[in-house]
Amino acid sequence: MNPIGSAYRTRHERGATLATHRHSAPYAALVLDGDYTEASLDGPLPCRPGTLVLHPAFHAHGDRFGGLGASAINIELAPGAFELAASAWEVHDLREVAEVFERCPQRLSELLACARPQAAPELPDWQGELLRGMAESEHEIAVLARGLGVSAEHASRALSRSYGMSPRALRREARWRHALQLLGGALPLAEVAAAAGFADQSHLHRIVVAHAGCTPARLRRQIKYVQDRRLAIAA
Structure with a gap:
């Protein structure tokens, strides 16, 4: 896991949203303060102070920021650093990790060794089943949804809330x-x-x-x- 650039900070105001977008290179983001939810094909990722999110290259995601907004430190990483899905981790000491992020980003692997995976929010079973059906078959989405006992309208609203798309x-x-x-x-x-x-x-x-x-x-x-x-x- 090799950083290829210096750490840089980002700040987003309260209630802001970032539409679904993707970065060409993998990167890591450490949340410093505030809160937001990152939504993607991997589901919603609640991000709060001490959350470390790993994004693979070309990962599509959108962000909804809470009442306090949020700031983060980001590091671009060498290609091939991660798998296809994003993951979230809880760091052991935010102040120490933030200092390492900015001064010694090459120690990212050490930080991850001390972090623990962040539990994903629970979603209704039908949402995961519908995603698998959409990926594996050519059936119309409305037909797949009805087969799971859900209307097409409800499925569209629910998936958009959970996954941002x-x-x-x-x-x-x-x-x-x-x-x-x-x-x-x-x-x-x-x-x-x-x-x-x-x-x-x-x-x-x-x-x-x-x-x-x-x-x-x-x-x-x-x-x-x-x-x-x-x-x-x-x-």
């Missing part, structure tokens, strides 16, 4: 993550597109360019480079 956007995000995972293997790009649920290779191309800023072939080379480096370091 509409059901259709969540389906696209799940397929993008699947494609990102498959690009680390040897499947031809046309087969990656089909396996991830895209209409065709051109559809995959458009999504990758929109989310990663490069073609699928170039992104695959970048992933391969990171994989080879990790193997060399492990050896």
Whole structure:
């Protein structure tokens, strides 16, 4: 887990919102004060003082800030630092960790070794079932929702509150993550597109360019480079 830049602070005012967005590089964010909820395909992450959030590259998320707003210290990390999902941790001593973040960000791995995973909020079982159904099938979202005993309107409102995106956007995000995972293997790009649920290779191309800023072939080379480096370091 190697930082590639200096730590920098961000501040958001009370009641502010950040629409769903993504960063091209993985990064870590340490919450200093206030509170906010980060919503993504991984569900809602309540963030409070002492929460350390790890974001993988190209992770899409939005933020809703509470009555006090919030400030955080952020560190950009080397590509390939994390998995596809974001995770949240509770640090042991906010003051000490904040000082290390700003002065010695290369010690991030040590900080994580002393942190504990933050428990995720409980959500109704049907929401997780619906997300899996949307990712794995071509059925209309309304049909999947009704099969779980939920109206399409209620499903749309509930998923938007929990995950920060509409059901259709969540389906696209799940397929993008699947494609990102498959690009680390040897499947031809046309087969990656089909396996991830895209209409065709051109559809995959458009999504990758929109989310990663490069073609699928170039992104695959970048992933391969990171994989080879990790193997060399492990050896």
